[in-house]
Amino acid sequence: MDPKNILSEWGIIITLILIIIPIVVGAIIIIIKANASITIYQKRKELKKFIEHLRELSPEESDRLKQRKKELEFTLSNNELAGETAPIDSKGLINNINEVAALRFIEQKKKSQPRPYIEPDLTKLILWYIGCAAFWLLFGTTIGEYIGIKFVAPDVDHYSWLSFGRLRPVHTNAVFWGWASLAMMGLAYYVVPRVSNGPIASVKTGYYSLILINAAVVFGSICLMAGINNGGGEYREYIWPVMALFGIGVFISLSNFLKTISNRTTKEIYVSNWYIISAMMFLLVIAVVAYFPSWQTGLGETIVQGYYMHQGVGMWFMLFNLGLMYYFLPQQLNKPIYSYSLGILAFWAQILFYTLIGTHHFIFSAIPWWLQTIAIVGSVGMIIPVVAGTTNFLMTFKGSWNKISGSYTLPFYLIGIIFYFTGSMQGTAEAFRFTNLVWHFTDFTVAHSHLTMYGIITFMLWGFIYTIVPRLTGREPSQITVGAHFWLALIGLLFYTVPLMYGSTLRGLMWIDGKPFIESVELMAPYWLWRAIGGSLMWISHLLFAYNFYVMVRKKETIEIPISAIDILRAKAELDLKETIK
Amino acid sequence: MEFFDNHKKLFPTALGLFVGLTIIVAILPAINNQENNAPLPASIPLTADEIAGKLSFISNGCVGCHTQQVRNIDMDKMWGNRPGIAADYAAITRTDFWRNTATLMGTERTGPDLTNIGNRQSSLAWNLLHLYQPRAVIAKSIMPAYQWLFIEKDSLEKGDVEVIIPDKYKKGITGKIIAKKEAIQLVAYLQSLKQIPLPDGKILPDFLYKKEINPKAVNTNTSSLPDGALLYAKNCQSCHQENGEGLKGAFPPLKGSPIVLGENLELYVTIIMQGYDARPEYSVMNAVGIANNLTPEEVTAIINHEKTSWGNAAKPVTPEEVKKIMDFINLTAKK
Incomplete structure (x- = not known):
């Protein structure tokens, strides 16, 4: 970019403003400080004069001052009405008194609920899952950030292992199979036994799954960077032996969950388990169909690719997250889900319509026209499950909207739900033949996949993680850093997607106009810069998330001195017990 | 409902529905496609x-x-x-x-x-x-x-x-x-990577969503030729560069080029259509015109753009002159 033009770039202007603000604030502070020292100097002079005056104070004047002092010091005893009796709260109504001692710059949000009983072994497993997921989020988005920068500075390095074409699938696969999948599985290890009202069948199996999935992402990333990939289908870049590790990992956890559910003590199978179990079964079907290593010649590959990548997104990530949402949302709002039957309708409608829509990524291509039409019809049909799901969640929120401002987890839920609606509906709109003319092959698809995989899936997962980890460990993150995480991620996402969508629209129109291709590359430059800026904000928010997770799980010895009557008595009882044993 | 409360019925049903739909929209179309399509007769296997x-x-x-x-x-x-x-x-x-x-x-x-x-x-x-x-x-x-x-x-x-x-x-x-x-x-x-022609007699599949041609633009006689700068950008610019100066040791400049400025239109059109390899200090030029199916009007527009840009100031040519030369080239090429 021309250095002269750089100052007229909005991104640069805003960055400059952001730098200037602290400088101005610093200058103001310096002026105030200087002013204060001048005043002190003048006061000192005055004080000297005053001390001379004190030395020569007459006895009459001294008496008068003493008399006045006595008058000013008169106060009421504050006991005039209550008398001397001690207060008694005989029904225990006054509890958890929270006195406001200082100014509240940050609004105090509700603390997490007390820890329910969960086996310590299971707690550890869940934390390992979420910890590994957080690592892959950081790893995957660091790569994403780097390849985003490569759009603005393509010559930043010339190493084959770090070239754009190789790193791009490393980014997408690491956040898919590493971050989102592990986080979902970890949360499922919490939800499945709880809604079955029984213990998990095997904690050990959970660790085997964890190891297999981590191994898949490690080997997969190395293979991709070394130039070994499956041939280019999106999210199908890992070769089949690598993906087999992932598949086995899901398979053994699936059988673990099925055992847990068959041992359940409730009569019903709660709808969360419908979604979670189905997501895991469907993933295995998808993986076997797409990876079975002896078919898919020619366009067969393309038809399967459309099916695979979209079912991966909709039947694995979306279905799984909806299942988790059906558990966590009512639990966070402390009320039942608005309509259980809407949840069931959405479940069957999702299977019916979502399975059909895969080939809408290949509209106008050489695949059969009827198959393209089915995909478009299926995309429109998705309105049913999406509207049913969104309505269900929002109606569950109804009457509890005030809880959002008082909670640091619910904003994540709400944003996830809003993006669930807008992101999914955008997907439907993108599938139409006309919109394909403008948007297909442009970065609009990239913006869309971030609105959904990030706006929906990742925001929901964060909400769930901030909900349960404090309960598992008994330690909460600082509400300031959670708030900063939320806002940076949200603003970053908008900076990332909105300019990209706008620029892509212009680019598509340019292609329709038949302009030279390179002009459309030039056109995108400022929007790619915006994408890098938004991506950086998102990335910083992930650092905060990793820090918050660390705060929630770190082993810190805390010495708690009992304050409430119950705790004091319990401590006394424990002490007495110890001493009698001695 | 009993059905919904029995995991042995609920989950297999969901799985069955999904697998059934999978077979219909993915597996059968994919198999059908790979069984019933053969490479075009003119296609050449990769070396x-x-x-x-x-x-x-x-x-x-x-x-x-x-x-x-x-x-x-x-x-x-x-x-x-x-x-x-x-x-x-x-x-x-x-x-x-x-x-x-x-x-x-x-x-x-x-x-x-x-x-x-x-x-x-x-x-x-x-x-x-x-x-x-x-x-x-x-x-x-x-x-x-x-x-x-x-x-x-x-x-x-x-x-x-x-x-x-x-x-x-x-x-x-x-x-x-x-x-x-x-x-x-x-x-x-x-x-x-070259698009293979369909066997003779096969009707070309149609391109949809044709651009509507603005009738006003057609009627104005002042410039019936296509946009030369646009065509240059699409077909020539990647080698000869936007400024017409080419790249030293690889692609010759068109700015001040004797062929561009000269009178030998036949040579000029032939180079555009069939490529050029007469000057050892530069790379071989491929048959840009033939490869991209340039029409006489388009070639004329490119020539006129090159003749009048970057300080070049030569007399423009007419599509009729170019068409005559191109017809001749096509005739000899077919033989």
């Missing part, structure tokens, strides 16, 4: 070098930015003469036991479509320089530079293919830049 180049194309994830599909819509006309059909991909099978079929259709056009790149840009020198440093030939390109496909040597050995690098991109390089075998193979693969 060993081209196959190696394709593997390199796959390894480096080129499909992330380059599609290989011409859709049946008017805007895709710039990427091929006809929409892609299933037969175009029918010859592609699994890469090997470990890796899936690579039709490389792609889903993202950060860079141009490559279905027909072998016709559009077949110059070896251009492709090598472009791989080494894309910005040396296309200033605004954001394509990665594939410099690990090249080595630096002090002197040329037998069989070495040297790449002439403009000074701007030569920082820290003292020797000569030689294309490794892998780079040559990758270019061989790119050169092999």
